[in-house]
Amino acid sequence: MGQNCTACLKGAPAGGKNIQDVDLSKKFAKEQLQVIREDERENIETPLMSDRSEKKYKVYYGNPRLQMGQKAREMEEILPEFVLKINEQTPFILESGSIYQGQFDEKWQKSGKGIEITREGNKYIGNFKDNLWEGFGRLITSDGNCFEGEFCEGKLEGKGKMVCYDKLQYQGDFLEGKQHGFGKETWKDGSSYEGMFENGQKNGHGKFTWSDGSWYEGDFVCNQIEGKGIYSWSNGKRYDGSWSDNKMNGYGVFTWNDGRIYEGNFINDLKHGKGKFKWPDGKIYSGNWEFGKQHGSGEYTFFEPKHKKFITKKGVWEKGIRKEWVKDRV
Template identity: 45%
Template sequence: MGTVCESCLKDLSNTSALNELEIEKVKKIHKSPHKNRVILQPFIKIQAAWRGYSTRKKLYIQLLESPLNKIAENKLGKFNYSIETHGMIKKGPVRYPNKSIYIGEWSPKTNTREGKGIHIWHDGSRYEGYWHSDKANGKGRLIHGDGDIYEGDWKNDKAEGKGTFIHTDGTVYEGEWYNDKQHGQGLERWPDGAWYKGTYYKGFKQGYGEFFWADGSSYRGDFVQNCLEGRGTYHWPNLRTYTGMWKDNKMHGDGVFRWSDGRCYIGAYVDDLKHGKGEFRWPDGRVLKGIWKNGKQDGEAVIAFLDGQKKITYWDMGKQITINKNM
């Protein structure tokens, strides 16, 4: 959500250019030799003022009952102003030069947005919540023009603290924010059932976390900029597992790969392939130690049996080229 929120809530502190949509004052009735005109004139002006007031009230209602706002309220309910404010004055709607509109409370001392209020932008984006020093501060809800929603803590027009972000595709993030980005501990859920729980850093999954995919796969371990990187364990739906080092979402470094039938490889990986020294173990107790290149056995290998026997065999890129010899 980062840059979108900041652009929606950029500083609009120049209140001198505000054009307040106030009801036009009724002018004094001028004397006229025609009594009927004198009698009718105040009614005409009152009706004109009422029409202006009625039009502005309709605009106010339309702004508050926009489709995006209704969608947000269906998901989260009406915004809850949990803290009462005192000593503020109410104006509105107030139109800004950029065609955005503010409805709510103002500071009587600084004539800036302060307390409870709603700001609506021309693209349909809307912030409802608390204000301080003409910026979103405290609890608030931002509905983006594209339908994305953030509700939670704000500091100087940026998401900071704890909050919930709901994407239009159904993805939901609940957790900590800093400087308009996911930062700290959080939980992210996708419409297909996948979810991530763990650490975020400046908008990225980074540090320790747990990721569960819709197909039943799962990973517990380290992340770097949204990638599996560091040490971690991956479980496949067919019960295979890998525990070891990762880089850029690939097995890379030393690790242990286990199959559901009891087979096991312990050794080095490069770019998801066995590469370097390693050993392969079978359920019957056999152990093969050797070299792998690009996922295939290559060179000399020693096979040890459960009864203590050992044999030497040679391989060429996955193909056995000599018969086993006793050691």
């Protein structure tokens, strides 16, 4: 097709790496967790206790931002400020190992507005309920990806946006932290996709536009061009027909900018099976094709100067070369 579509359609421009799904609820084993560096001063074990709770949290004296992953800090520096009106709160180290600065409910669970930096180096700023991210907020993961929008039980739900570290941006619908519904992806090189998603993959109708001006509009299945659709190249070529596994497969119509037209069957981007090829000067070949070349029986229509008219002859072709004309039986 002239494009490395497979790479693009999996979430990165040609030559780039694929986007990895980010499970916003992922838990890490203890041996993978970072060690929180604290001030050499004694840690006062502050009893945040009520009649209904026996939780105890330690005051954190260090710089919470240093707990963030390096890419998370870099991403935060280039993002617009996330405004969260919250009174000055003491940062605590929670039982999970995260650093939390914000509001608690009567059971000393995170509830209301707050900032949490997890042991994995992720940072969430926004609303909490029953210890979970709930309501409008922003999550910056340790690998530098940012998710912003409405969270439900710790995962992004509904309308939101995603900015991936040095890769792409997405704005649209989410379900359980994954792209789901209608949305638009844009890459730094100018490529874009606008259409339907399902469980983090392109599924349904959509339009993908490459940085050179080529575009495809039609059906997608699991990040692949699959079904019916139109592909338009930047040099003027165009294909309208069936697709499978990112390639022309099945019946379709291919046109060139000089007026040539092929109507017929394809297999893996090649003319294969029955098809008709028309030239701008009126010539026509109608017959069998094999892997992009005329092969087998067919009819050739061309202009005969002697009679000053178009005539049609039957013949046999082999790998694009005519072997013989076939006379009609009387």
